[in-house]
């Protein structure tokens with residue numbers, strides 16, 4: 097069983113087979129698989145709890161409805177892990193509050209109807225057999241809360257959401273790794289003493305001392321660029337603030353609805369414990385510095401509600417009667433790469449330095465991403481077999497990110 101603790105100078109491990117930097121869901125899933133592969137694994141988290149930064153801001157959804165092959169390749173096995181979580185982690189009866197309440201990408205724009213059909217076609221090509229194209233009549237029959245203006249949608253009932261807190265804790269408990277809280281990585285030491293004499297990592301520095309290791313995984317979320325620099329590496333990452341709002345319970349909110357996304361507006365909502373999460377992924381939000389505290393726009397909740405009303409008219413009545421205490425905004429950061437797909441794998445310039453970062457949908461991809469890093473570390477997978485290798489841009493590999501809801505056009 098993994099141990100989660102705040103170390104002292106005495107209890108700081110002095111060596112490890114692998115050090116993971118970052119205790120969000122991506123880093124913790126990585127530590128789970130590394131330790132399962134038999135590596136003595138230490139994870140460093142600068143904050144005083146696991147999954148308290150971006151992961152805690154997520155709306156916790158997962159989907160198989162991707163149109164990019166490399167994303168689907170991560171999403172599908174990740175969902176299998178979520179669906180068999182207790183079995184995979186070996187914790188009998190462990191519950192991550194998985195709900196298959198569906199993802200509904202819907203539009204009222206005639207010119208987008210063909211895009212919806214094409215998306216379902218792509219799902220089929222990528223092995224997703226149970227997504228559906230829904231036309232106007234069927235949409236209204238199945239989701240009567242929608243406006244008459246709804247024209248077409250893609251839907252998959254088996255998509256849904258879960259508890260990221262439970263999933264992260266479960267990965268930690270089901271591992272044999274050590275999770276060190278309030279322990280930032282402050283530097284990465286390099287030398288040429290590793291296998292083959294290549295220039296590579298030799299230790300990770302913390303305020304309590306250093307941990308010798310030949311394998312480091314950078315899973316520092318929005319701070320992955322900062323950690324990259326510690327190893328002398330520039331990573332092509334952009335952190336962009338993304339806000340969301342929790343609306344307190346209201347009887348008008350359909351509790352059995354799927355995550356409902358107005359694709360043309362990049363605005364979405366989903367029910368949660370009688371209330372709802374609502375959000376808009378603003379395509380014009382500029383990239384900024386990675387931050388632990390993010391400012392909130394006072395007018396953001398009203399903007400989102402205004403957008404949601406178009407296809408979900410029940411929000412109008414709610415919006416009119418909301419009081420300040422019903423509205424709970426918060427924010428985290430999406431991390432984008434040049435093709436909006438993550439960076440997973442070793443960097444060629446620094447032996448033993450791996451990255452698992454660049455996520456705007458990292459919750460849902462984390463299980464398989466962590467397993468892939470492990471397969472790369474152990475040599476079970478060769479770097480060139482990995483479509484998301486961070487060296488792909490330098491190799492001239494070009495992918496197009498065209499997923500709905502990634503917030504970029």
Ligand SMILES: Cc1cc2nc3c(=O)[nH]c(=O)nc-3n(C[C@H](O)[C@H](O)[C@H](O)COP(=O)(O)OP(=O)(O)OC[C@H]3O[C@@H](n4cnc5c(N)ncnc54)[C@H](O)[C@@H]3O)c2cc1C
Nearest residue numbers: 118120121122142150151155157281317428457458459460
């Ligand atoms: C509003 C919003 C909604 C979202 N909804 C979804 C969704 O429905 N589904 C989905 O899949 N994704 C969603 N996401 C995206 C998702 O939350 C992230 O992609 C995911 O949480 C990234 O996980 P992570 O572990 O990489 O990052 P984080 O959770 O940020 O973890 C990184 C950790 O690294 C630590 N760290 C950083 N630097 C150091 C250092 N030097 N030393 C030690 N520790 C360090 C940080 O403290 C942090 O805990 C959403 C994001 C937002 C903002």
